[in-house]
Amino acid sequence: MKDIPSVNVSTPAKRRRFSFGDFIFWTFILWTNNLAPSIDHQAALQRYMALTAIPGISGEEHDVADAIIAELRQAGIADSQWCFDDAGEKTVPPGRVGNLIVNLPGTIDADAPRTMLSAHMDTVPICVGAKPVREGDEIVSANPESGLGADDRSGCAAILTAIVERMKRGGDGPPAVVTFLVQEEIGLRGARHLKREQVGRVDRAFNFDGGAPEKMTVGAIGGERMDIVVRGIPAHAGVAPQEGVSAITIAALAIADLYQNGWLGRVEKGEHFGTSNVGVFAGGEATNVITPEAKLRAEARSHDGEFRKRIVQEIGAAFSRAARAVRNSADQCGGVEFSSHVDYEAFRLPEDHPSIEAASKAIAITGRHPRAEIGNGGLDANWLFRHGIEAVTMGSGQHNIHTADERLDINEYLDACRIATFLIS
Numbered sequence: 492m493k494d495i496p497s498v499n500v501s502t503p504a505k506r507r508r509f510s511f512g513d514f515i516f517w518t519f520i521l522w523t524n525n526l527a528p529s530i531d532h533q534a535a536l537q538r539y540m541a542l543t544a545i546p547g548i549s550g551e552e553h554d555v556a557d558a559i560i561a562e563l564r565q566a567g568i569a570d571s572q573w574c575f576d577d578a579g580e581k582t583v584p585p586g587r588v589g590n591l592i593v594n595l596p597g598t599i600d601a602d603a604p605r606t607m608l609s610a611h612m613d614t615v616p617i618c619v620g621a622k623p624v625r626e627g628d629e630i631v632s633a634n635p636e637s638g639l640g641a642d643d644r645s646g647c648a649a650i651l652t653a654i655v656e657r658m659k660r661g662g663d664g665p666p667a668v669v670t671f672l673v674q675e676e677i678g679l680r681g682a683r684h685l686k687r688e689q690v691g692r693v694d695r696a697f698n699f700d701g702g703a704p705e706k707m708t709v710g711a712i713g714g715e716r717m718d719i720v721v722r723g724i725p726a727h728a729g730v731a732p733q734e735g736v737s738a739i740t741i742a743a744l745a746i747a748d749l750y751q752n753g754w755l756g757r758v759e760k761g762e763h764f765g766t767s768n769v770g771v772f773a774g775g776e777a778t779n780v781i782t783p784e785a786k787l788r789a790e791a792r793s794h795d796g797e798f799r800k801r802i803v804q805e806i807g808a809a810f811s812r813a814a815r816a817v818r819n820s821a822d823q824c825g826g827v828e829f830s831s832h833v834d835y836e837a838f839r840l841p842e843d844h845p846s847i848e849a850a851s852k853a854i855a856i857t858g859r860h861p862r863a864e865i866g867n868g869g870l871d872a873n874w875l876f877r878h879g880i881e882a883v884t885m886g887s888g889q890h891n892i893h894t895a896d897e898r899l900d901i902n903e904y905l906d907a908c909r910i911a912t913f914l915i916s
Contacts, residue, residue: 527856528912530656535908536901538562538655539623539648540630543640546619549677550579550586552612555647559591559612559671562651566658568593576686582674590672590681592689595657595915597666604694604845605666606915607880608653610646611675611682611700611871614638615893630899639897641889645904646699647671649887653911660916667915668693675871678834682874693880695846697914698872702886703900704907705859707850709883710839711866711873713796715803717789719810720828721774724819725783733820735781739774741825742785744813745806754805758793765793766867767802794837794865803831835873839865840881850883853913857906885910 547555556575563573573593579586591612597603614621618640622633632639650669657664668690673681702708721742726735746769749755758765767789774785789806793799810827818824840847847863854861872882888903 543644549613578684593669595667603665607696614640641899642892649907682871696882713837738785838876
């Protein structure tokens with residue numbers, strides 16, 4: 492893995508300087524605007540509406556995969572061109588299906604750069620029961636209790652549209668591979684367990700996920716999660732509280748220590764930046780018992796992997812100190828079981844990366860102005876990077892994701908379809 496520099500996440504990624512050749516290319520595009528591939532708008536919208544109506548939370552993406560395969564077959568993709576990997580068998584708990592991998596052999600120039608497009612098939616639980624309907628220039632869910640599932644069925648539909656449009660031209664195009672990934676919403680598990688050898692060579696990569704189509708996420712933060720079990724000593728809270736050691740007191744002291752010393756919330760130490768949070772706290776069953784056990788879950792994030800590790804170390808040290816500090820009348824103290832695991836490592840693509848250049852050109856042909864950003868959340872691209880697949884993440888029109896007010900901007904989605912089509916044309 493490449494070294495990941497510390498970055499100021501409050502500002503977008505710095506763009507590279509354009510050459511005179513870039514100026515000529517962009518001027519031509521913006522003046523003529525005739526390089527954008529034509530697509531069947533109605534079919535693209537129907538494709539999205541059909542996919543987003545299918546329930547498919549993380550680990551239950553099989554029906555979504557079946558619908559995609561049916562479209563692939565109808566478009567003329569042979570069964571020998573697609574397969575599933577075993578990612579679903581490696582997750583805990585196991586999923587019902589793995590990542591769907593589709594191979595598109597090059598028919599124009601087999602030696603041309605091989606392009607990968609990706610999107611994730613799963614949605615968050617609030618999207619089960621989505622009933623997509625059109626309202627003006629948007630698609631929303633007619634079910635007021637349900638999210639829309641545009642994250643990330645619009646990414647899947649945009650890529651599927653690109654495949655269909657390519658096949659309409661007899662399948663002509665440079666070599667490409669498409670991955671429809673599983674279990675993104677619960678820790679990027681599909682991308683993490685992607686069977687790299689089944690994907691093959693990748694020269695440039697584009698992950699369609701969230702936001703407007705002109706946004707290019709060219710780097711993202713790294714994240715680590717912690718499980719903390721605090722052990723106390725039970726005692727009767729009314730008769731002999733001095734004989735007990737409260738696990739809740741230990742945890743509260745540790746959290747206060749972290750807050751007071753700047754290791755909780757927004758963490759800034761010199762030039763280093765990160766975040767941390769204690770998000771789950773459970774313990775105790777009765778008010779008349781000194782709590783013997785508390786369980787907590789926490790996370791730390793940073794664009795600097797070493798600094799993220801430092802935050803995790805400080806959290807563990809604070810809980811250990813608190814456990815030693817809280818003692819009963821017999822001078823006994825509690826204890827802590829502390830474990831952590833990395834969800835995803837940070838990454839950042841260089842400004843002159845071929846995927847950024849290609850994405851910028853694809854966005855420009857729609858008349859939009861590409862902008863590069865660094866993300867503060869995990870993406871499938873984090874794990875793709877670890878697999879040697881250096882992807883730019885691009886939007887496909889999703890807004891207010893993970894809420895009942897989620898909506899899809901139709902014009903943005905259709906531009907994402909054009910962008911995906913251009914990238915494999």
